[in-house]
Amino acid sequence: MLFNYRYVNHSIEAFQIYMDHLVKEVWCKATAEFSVDLLHPELREIVLGIYNTEEEKRRGKVKDLPYGPIKKIYDRFKDLDAAQRQQISNWYDYNNDIEALCACDPLKPPATYADIRAIDDNLGEGLKDFCVSLFTDVIHLKAVKSRIGGIDEHYGAFVIENKEGKCPYCGYSDIKGAHHTRREAYDHFPPKGTYPFNSVNFRNLAPMCQECNSAYKLAKNPTRHVDPIRRNTGGTRRRAFYSYATVASGITVTVTLKTKDVTNLLPNDIDLQLTAPGREEEVEAWKDVFGIEERYKAKFCAKNDGKAWLEQIVEEAANGDLTSDQLFAQVCRAAERYPYDSANFLKKPFLAACKAAKIIRTGQADSVCVED
């Protein structure tokens, strides 16, 4: 990713505290008959609140006793031995250390649902249904929102702290902000359908633009090399950028054109280098998951992007007071100060490539031209 988000504390994080307690103190210590009194006091109130909310029952959101899935999982844990419980407790910690997960920390190997199923098939399935539904259904219930706030409220706080207005994963699409009545969808970076326990961990949740989220990332797993057969869980681990890192990714975009015919420019005419020294694996994961090469090359070929950037310099150099060198220097200064305004971080290397290919001729204004 091109720049990092700043993490925002919010009351909705209480859900993760309830999960900590549920997994570590209730499920991993399951012995006697299940009782709702075993739950974290606030979660117990929420659970009973859900059960008592007639409206939510009527709308079909509550299909079962609200603690039904919790009890079913509890009963599966009762059959596990001490080593298995400890293993799952460790996996809970590893899967929720999202920064370590993205960094491929060898001391914190995460677990997938397949790992849980290898211990107990029914437990794996039950946990998957439960953890996924926490984000898709439970966190949106009135009984939850009235106590710890909803996703919309979190988004409101998030965009006050993160005002860039651009998607950090592609760098050019808009992200809805404080003055919109709609919001972007949150993505689970390591996917919620692959890793148990972190579906309501907000360090694993980040808004991204519609194109990044719904057209490219989907349920891909950035933290695994792609395995054509087993997909999200099959490949070996790989490092991926962490959305809330405090160190910049340091990505540099370099473009080389293999043609001077920008009018008919095609992706194959463009050599695009995306580099960040020492972060090669993270860059590969980013490119792979978000289709970055395809999208940036398409942008360079588009009439209102690459071609327009070039034509503006050509026309201004021909009709104005500045030479093409001076106009290019302006673009460089803008890219330095405002890299994500008008895709300046792409505009600068594209125009640099046009200069290097002598599509923009340096020197006097009237010598600038587009060759086609």
Ligand SMILES: [Zn+2]
């Ligand atoms: Zn995006």
